[in-house]
Amino acid sequence: MTSNSIFNALADIVSSVKRYPLVGMLGWADIKQRYRRSRLGAFWLTVSMGVMIASIGLVFGQIFNTPMQEYLPFLALGIVLWGFISSNVTEGCVAFTSAEAIIKQLNIPLFVHVLRCFWRNFIVLGHNIVIVPIVFLIVGKPLTLTMLLFVPGIILLSINLLWISLVLGVLSTRFRDITQIIVNATQVVFYLTPIMWAPSLLPSRHAAYLLNLNPIYHLLEITRGPVLGTTPAAESWIFSIAMAVIGWLVAIVIYNRYMRRIPYWL
Helix, strand or coil: CCHHHHHHHHHHHHHHHHCHHHHHHHHHHHHHHHCCCCCCCCHHHHHHHHHHHHHHHHHHHHHCCCCHHHHHHHHHHHHHHHHHHHHHHHHHCCCCHHHHHHHHHCCCCCHHHHHHHHHHHHHHHHHHCCHHHHHHHHHCCCCCHHHHHHHHHHHHHHHHHHHHHHHHHHHHHHCCHHHHHHHHHHHHHHHHCCCCCCHHHCCHHHHHHHHHCCHHHHHHHHHHHHHHCCCCCHHHHHHHHHHHHHHHHHHHHHHHHHHHHHHHHC
């Protein structure tokens, strides 16, 4: 692998980022097309997610014998952020295949389609996140200064989701079965990650395996923890940063090797 070939992959990524107006337009177009002629538009997702959070909260809050003031904010943030993560991962698998017509007809950087997928889901996150302050008001949970750590947390989460989407997009374009594998795997990860249940409910010896080795747990901790008023553990920050650095190195290598083949795989 030569430095020139690496530069080609990086140039495609940088060129795509510079075309943020195009990315923004494509992302908004996807949202508008998905909810065309709907009065509430993307807020239908917010309504359905709000109903789901309320239903799960009332049932599992009683099962886990957890005060609603603690459980509902924990659950709301977990489900909203999980929706953002899982959508990016599963839709990232089809980032290139769903844009087949554009790729074959227009000469634009391929990474644009990964950014398009990310931006589309970030818009949906913006709609769904309004549930969180509503839940905070209902249960009377106070605001704290640690909430400011949510900003670097969501940035680091986004950086990780982008390389994951890129890798899965490339591999799924070549091997179409990967998409179905990822869709089913995300369902398993949902139950293995503390989204509906608190980490404190796990026995200590099992917690090390299910939590410390679970990358989604660490990504959730650096985003959900600050909003809930807790400072994320240093291990979660270190794990997430290391994951971003190593992940992007691997992603660039894979993208550099197969970037030119993507149009022929479609």
